[in-house]
Amino acid sequence: MTVDNQATLAKAEVLIEALPYLQRYAGRTFVVKYGGHAMGDPEAARDFAEDVVLLKAVGINPVVVHGGGPQIGAMLKKLGVESTFVDGLRVTDKATAEIAEMVLSGAINKELVGWIAQAGGKALGVSGKDGGLVTATKVQRTTKDPDSNIEQAVDLGYVGEPARVDTALIDTAVAAGMIPVIAPIGAGEDGHTYNINADTMAGAIAAALGAARLFLLTDVAGVLDKSGALMTDLTPTDIARLRGDGTISGGMIPKLETCVHAVEAGCEAAVVLDGRVPHAMLLEFFTASGAGTLIRAS
Secondary structure, three states, rough: OOHHHHHHHHHHHHHHHHHHHHHOOOOOOEEEEEEEHHHHHHHHHHHHHHHHHHHHOOOOOOEEEEOOOHHHHHHHHHHOOOOOOEOEEEEEEEEEHHHHHHHHHHHHHHHHHHHHHHEEEEEEEOOOHHHEEEEEEEOOOEEEEOOOEEEEEEOOOOOOEEEEEOOOOHHHHHHOOOEOOOEEEEEEEEEEEEEEHHHHHHHHHHHHHHOOOOEEEEEEOOOOOOOEEHEEEEEHHHHHHHHHHHOOOHHHHHHHHHHHHHHHHOOOOOEEEOOOOOHHHHHHOOOOOOOEEEOOOO
């Protein structure tokens, strides 16, 4: 067999390996949170858009929720708007909220719609405010006073979390052959606009849609054990144990909380994987070995 024939056969074997996954998930929904490293790298953004268009082409319905924290920070700095943080969370006053909406619903959202169009897909860029998609409530947080150790309420301003998701807009877009691209902005019943954490937004949407998969693209390989090895399968019970012994810490905790909430509320499974790896989402889904950490309810 020639080298060319071997390469062709290898490609055919990849397609055969993917066949059972294609059959199992045809017509199902994947919710993908897009952010981190990939958002600042045109090549990575192009790869991501191609992956999403491929999923749509093979009969799976991708729904994209994007972040944009670094871009918001850069715009605030450019405009001379000072930011304050409490326990790592940005306090969002009215000026910051307006800039966040401009960056998320405007520049980032439409740039991603453009990447998908270049890859041959049709994307519809919206925010959670459109069509009553996400109704938000103000986030309530507390912090401990370092001197007295007493819990104190913290006002983070216009930072919200999803209280209710109406999937009608997504359902309509998907039925029309489009890929929804959603900015993490929601309107509250109080009439205010709230900035929502993109992971949290994606988890709530995945649960509401009963998605087959929630993909959280991050800047790490997935969930690692204490020796640095990737853990490929976890349950909420496993996560509670690993958090208790300190294996899981820092920024991974809220991501896994999002995954647990999603799978316990109707999403079939969630995956934390490295968005820096080209086509990581396809490797995770269409190969037996996978590429990240899969979280199931049981």
